[in-house]
Amino acid sequence: xxxAAPPSYCxxxxxxxxxxxxxxxxxxxxxxxxxxxxxxxxxxxxxxxxSKVECTxxxxxxxxxxHAVVLSRPSWLWGAEMGxxxxxxxxxxxxxxxxxxxxxxxxxxxMDLVRLGLERGATAKEALDVIVxxxxxxxxxxxxxxxxxSCHTFQSAFLIVDRKEAWILETSGxxxxxxxxTEGVKCICNQLSLTTKIDAEHPELRNxxxxxxxxxxxxxxxxxxVFSLADDHVTCCSGRESxxxxxxxxxxxxxxxxxRDKDSGxxxxxxxFLTTASIVSVLPQDPSSPGIxxxxxxxxxxxxxxKPFIFxxxxxxxxxxxxxxFGDDDPAKKIPRFQEKPDRRHELYKAHERARSILESDQxxxxxxxxxxxxxxxxxxxxxxxxxxxxxxxxxxEVVDLFYDCVDTELxxxx
Numbered sequence: 096x097x098x099a100a101p102p103s104y105c106x107x108x109x110x111x112x113x114x115x116x117x118x119x120x121x122x123x124x125x126x127x128x129x130x131x132x133x134x135x136x137x138x139x140x141x142x143x144x145x146s147k148v149e150c151t152x153x154x155x156x157x158x159x160x161x162h163a164v165v166l167s168r169p170s171w172l173w174g175a176e177m178g179x180x181x182x183x184x185x186x187x188x189x190x191x192x193x194x195x196x197x198x199x200x201x202x203x204x205x206m207d208l209v210r211l212g213l214e215r216g217a218t219a220k221e222a223l224d225v226i227v228x229x230x231x232x233x234x235x236x237x238x239x240x241x242x243x244x245s246c247h248t249f250q251s252a253f254l255i256v257d258r259k260e261a262w263i264l265e266t267s268g269x270x271x272x273x274x275x276x277t278e279g280v281k282c283i284c285n286q287l288s289l290t291t292k293i294d295a296e297h298p299e300l301r302n303x304x305x306x307x308x309x310x311x312x313x314x315x316x317x318x319x320x321v322f323s324l325a326d327d328h329v330t331c332c333s334g335r336e337s338x339x340x341x342x343x344x345x346x347x348x349x350x351x352x353x354x355r356d357k358d359s360g361x362x363x364x365x366x367x368f369l370t371t372a373s374i375v376s377v378l379p380q381d382p383s384s385p386g387i388x389x390x391x392x393x394x395x396x397x398x399x400x401x402k403p404f405i406f407x408x409x410x411x412x413x414x415x416x417x418x419x420x421f422g423d424d425d426p427a428k429k430i431p432r433f434q435e436k437p438d439r440r441h442e443l444y445k446a447h448e449r450a451r452s453i454l455e456s457d458q459x460x461x462x463x464x465x466x467x468x469x470x471x472x473x474x475x476x477x478x479x480x481x482x483x484x485x486x487x488x489x490x491x492x493e494v495v496d497l498f499y500d501c502v503d504t505e506l507x508x509x510x
Contacts, residue, residue, distance in 0.1 A: 100190040100285035101125040101368050103176075104334040104361045105254040106353065107261045108345040109278045110380075117483075118378040120256045121350040122187040123370040123396065124176040125285075125363040126169060127240055131439040132372035133170040134392040134416040134498075136404075137214075139163040139181065150174065150211075151427075152201035152237045155229070161214040165404050167372045167390055170418035170439045171241045171427040174206030177374045180213040181406040183386040184222050185256045185376045189285050190239055190249035193267040193322045194309060197248035198236030203229060205239075205251030205266075212255065219257040223264055223273060226253065227297070230269050243426075243433035254283050258378045258386075265289050265318065270303055272296040272318045280345070282335040287319035333360045347389060347401075347476060350375045355397040362397055369394050375401055377483070385489050387479050392416040392502070393447040398454060398465070400472045402501035403479050407491035411499040415442040415506060443502055446509040467508060475501055 103125040113119045124132065139162050142148075146157040151173040166178035177187035188205045203211075208226045216222025238246045253264040261276040265287050275294040293316070297303075304310040310321045337359040341349045354373050356362055363370050373396040375389040389401035404410075418439040426435045440448075454461035482489060 100192050100249050101127075102285050102360070102363050103187075103189055104354075105177075105187040105189060105283045106281070106334065106338055106350065107254060107256050107276065108280045108338065108350070109261070109276065111278070112280045112339075112343055113345040116380050117346070118256060118258055118261075118380060119345050119347065119350050120185045120187075120254070120374075120376040120378065121354055122177045122254070122374050123354050123362060124167065124372045125368045126176070126371040127242075127367065128369040128371075130241065130371050131170050131418055131441065131444055132167055132176065132392065132394075133418045133441055134165065134167050134372075134390045134413065136165045136410060136412060137161075137163065150207040151204050153203060153233060155203070155233055158215055162217065163406055164210065164213045165388060165390075165406070166210060166213070167374055167392070168206065168210075169241070169371075170441075171425070172204065172206055174204055174208065174210040175213075176206060176209065176372065178209065178213055179376055179386065179388045180216075182217040183258050183378050183382075184213060184216055184219055185374075185378070185388075186212050186222055187254050187374070189252040189254075189283055191252045191265065191286055192324060193250045193287065194307075194324055195250065195267040195270075195322070197250050198234065198268070199238075199246045199248050200236045202234040202236035204237055205235060205249065205253070208235070208251065209253070212253070219255045219260055219262050222255050223253075223262045223295070226255075226264065227271055230266060230271065234269055235266070238432070241427060241433050241436060243431065243435075252283055252287065254281070256376075256378070258380050258382060262295075263289060265322075267322050270297045270300050272300060280335060280338050282338065284334060287323050289318040290320070291315045291317050293318060337361055347375050347377050347387070347479070351389070351396070351401050357397060362395070364395065370396055373399070373401070377479075379483060383488065384483055385494075387483070390416075390498075392441075392443050398451060399447070400468050400501075400505055401475070402472075402498055402505070403475050404498040405482075405489070405494045407495050409495060411496045413499045413502050415502050417441055443506060446506050450509045468505075471504060471508065
């Protein structure tokens with residue numbers, strides 16, 4: 096049983112640590128090694144009154160309007176590990192273990208809350224309010240993995256970011272605390288990190304901790320000390336150190352380098368877990384400049400290409416990074432769940448697997464392949480840099496096929 100929460104890392108950097116005028120966000124999604132992650136886009140939509148939305152395990156009320164979102168998600172579930180919306184809000188989640196046992200009963204998954212926050216929140220604070228209201232109403236619970244043999248359950252932490260501020264939201268059952276960040280560097284990983292600086296919290300949080308005998312009311316209320324098991328509440332320093340070591344001027348490239356770093360432990364490649372997908376987002380503080388979101392759509396960022404996506408109307412869909420759909424026949428949708436595991440690999444994932452076998456078997460060929468891959472990525476990063484530094488407003492036609500073309504080029508090159 097994988098009782099330990101998967102060691103994902105999420106980061107945000109604000110000026111003065113980040114490059115002038117930019118907020119930089121990143122996450123490595125550490126998940127079971129063989130799990131496929133897809134990159135999917137959903138356009139903004141309006142919904143009829145009284146309509147419902149079917150999340151991974153439960154159905155909830157839909158809202159009148161949902162924002163456009165781009166998500167990186169394990170392809171068997173409804174929610175997402177990480178993603179962004181058209182208003183420049185980015186959300187990532189972490190599975191955490193707290194004193195409160197996580198519920199096996201099916202409810203909202205932390206990953207469903209990522210997507211719901213993005214679909215319903217036009218700012219980081221709005222997304223936070225959405226998530227905690229849904230937590231209060233529906234609770235969190237259910238299996239985090241596509242595993243028919245045992246139920247792996249966790250509580251959730253979230254990093255919620257927009258152009259102005261970020262919120263770290265940590266939860267235990269329906270109880271929660273949050274801290275607002277507007278400068279410097281922050282890293283969260285698979286354990287509670289909030290201490291005594293709490294900027295918003297569940298109204299009953301402290302009473303609940305008291306009633307459980309976890310806090311006597313006489314000392315400063317330290318969230319991670321009160322809610323963590325034993326001495327779990329160390330800071331995720333390895334991630335933070337590797338970002339801080341890079342000094343000021345953190346850019347998309349800096350964040351990519353940090354996510355690729357296996358020595359620091361940020362890029363997970365262990366017996367149970369692998370970084371199955373990664374994201375880096377650059378949010379200019381000037382609202383007239385577009386946010387740029389880089390996705391790998393493939394495992395192990397040290398052997399993957401970060402490909403840019405920009406929100407525009409009628410953005411071209413990219414079926415080659417989408418897993419096949421099994422509709423109502425999906426074993427994830429049938430009760431009992433996960434009785435079999437269908438092949439969820441998308442085209443880019445398969446091409447990547449083929450390339451990986453070359454990287455592993457033929458060193459010369461592998462190095463050449465990596466050089467070309469990084470050259471492709473660099474061209475993308477430079478083109479985006481040009482968009483960000485331009486004075487004139489972006490022409491949507493210029494980037495409507497952006498992510499599609501990058502995936503297409505990568506595929507051609509793997510062939």
